[in-house]
Amino acid sequence: MYRILEARNLAGPNYEMIVEAPRVAARCLPGQFIIVKLDETAERIPLTITDYDREKGTVEIVFQPVGLSTSRYKELKAGDAFMDFVGPLGKPSDLCESEDPEAIAALKKKKIVFVAGGVGAAPIYPQAKWLHEHGIQSDVIIGARTKELVLLEERMKKVANVYVTTDDGSYGRNGMVTKCLEDLIAEGHTYDHCVCIGPMIMMKFLCLTTKAYGIHTVVSMNPIMVDGTGMCGACRIMVNNEVKFACVDGPEFDGHQVDFDLAMKRQTLYKTQEGEAFLAWKEGKSHHGGCGNCGGDR
């Protein structure tokens, strides 16, 4: 069993938990994810790692319970436990993989911008934090539909230059993350590396924007998964016309080579007309950022 040490409600429908998982905490790096399974009858659910403490042996996760599942997850509190908590899964972010001084020096020369949409701020945070700890300053755009959904702003500000934008203009800048990025560029910012994590529809359009500006862009894919170790192939996506498994080949890929339209179609696999709400619940649990069309990001 993996004990929950802290559990609290963050902005809007988002929850944060700190879980005791020494093996994961000892090895994980920014960009990687874990899979949790609450009890015997529960699904395996992939969630991104938001932070970790190697000495305490703890891992922090942020997630958004959706629909019917909310009751089960909302009720979890400090002292409860997950039956299973496995990881770290996936490859670490390219940016945070090497402590080598030459690699760090090369990163220092880069102008890096992170673009977070909704719960996407959760996997962005450890990357920005890692860079900050290695003396590399980055810009972070946090996008949300509305003010109450803006996630991790205060913590992010401690490790990066943060720009908040809301779709309805209720907080920070007004408009979507694509507009915010274009505005920043118009204001004189230059970028040569972008990491974008959020709903698939957002990643798709942000990639179109960065392609026009010639900015290399990495996205983190969050398709349906079962085992997370390369065994089932449920998470297969097309990248540069090749089949890739998000769980072992990713989750990060070159955003300009990902077939988002196909990936979004595959997200709807477990939706049926008669069981829309029920299956949206199942699907919402099955990925960590929301695909933009199942309700997982709402």
Next chain:
Amino acid sequence: MADVNRSMLERVPVREQDPKVRATSFDEVCLGYQEEEAIAESQRCLNCKNPQCVAGCPVSIHIPEFIHAVKEKDFSRAYDVISESSSLPAVCGRVCPQERQCEGKCIRGKKGDPVSIGKLERFVADWARENGKKMHCAARKTGKKVAVIGAGPAGLTCAGDLAKMGYDVTIFEALHKAGGVLVYGIPEFRLPKDRVVAKEIENVRCLGVKIETNVIVGRSVSIEDLMNKEGFEAVFIGSGAGLPMFMNIPGEQAKGVYSANEFLTRNNLMKAYREDYDTPIVRGKKVVVVGGGNVAMDAARTALRLGAEVHIVYRRSEQELPARAEEVHHAKEEGIVFNLLTNPVRILSDEQDNVCGIRCIRMELGEPDASGRRSPCPVEGSEFEIACDTVIMALGTRPNPLISSTTTGLDINRKKCIVASEEDGKTSLDGVFAGGDAVSGAATVILAMGAGRKAAKGIDAYLRAK
């Protein structure tokens, strides 16, 4: 009751669930022998001086000896004889391809049916479980720690054998449940999970083996750290062949195309067929399974039980079907349609990208290929379509590169299989041994167990010499 007047040329038939009843149920199909039936069947064994059946068994069970004990109604001794050689007899009695191993070599088979060795093994193992009989534990303790990666057939066997030799063994399992293919791959109706698999694993635990689930070696911990930081003096890699293969034909990304691994994992490990479990599964109305091995039969018969009409599409003829004879027989009885000498060329989908059919081409057998089997060639102009809403690809699996790609100095071959000695499982790294599907590529439970046994002996020799 067994019919005593039955000719000694025929085996005692085994009771099975009626095909019509079992087509909607995940309960075990084969009901196994009762005591009288087992004793009657045991009397057919000729107790050969030079038993070919033993030579045909990958773990060399002393078959005539255990059958002799059955004949004398000493089931306890029969179990002791089997467990000298096998840690998972209740499993092997159910899933071994006996017709190609022990029973394939049985002298009785030259004229009539071979002795039902598999069913007798199953009877003995089930008797032992029902009567609370345990395996023998080690007397000596070596104080040396061995790590085993993967709680599948190879890992469980290697760990069980090492524990019997007195080693302190820990198995690291990536999934949340121990058993490997026995829990995620082989369905309940062929191998009951709680009643049989869990009990066999419990037996291995009783020998003193520790099992740590949710540890992905290569990600959660490295082999180097296991040896240098956690004090393991030797490591056995039994990580299996888990990566599914696809055909790379157009339409394979459509919704409704599954790997057999995903389909079976959702059902077997995650129990998607049960209402009280959360994992979803799409219940197809008409399902096409591509492939002819045991995994294809398992996927087809699972889809059938979920309510579908099921077709198997296989490019060679019936003779070449790699599945166990019993599985093909059961699949046919249950009403699975076999489209043989047929190969898919494209998966068809509707405007929402849902599978709506599969386009196939007829095949004919040509000259024998490298495997000795006649190679199938497409018949020009013979393309046709099968309407379906689900396609399950059961084309075989490859080893997972998670361990080999994160372990410096561990040699692999072109097929990404770990290079290891067939005699003792030694790899290119000192103190690291490997066996099972991770080395051979996808094979059978019993071959993996055989490799696990040999590696246990290899590890013992290595640690004694160290």
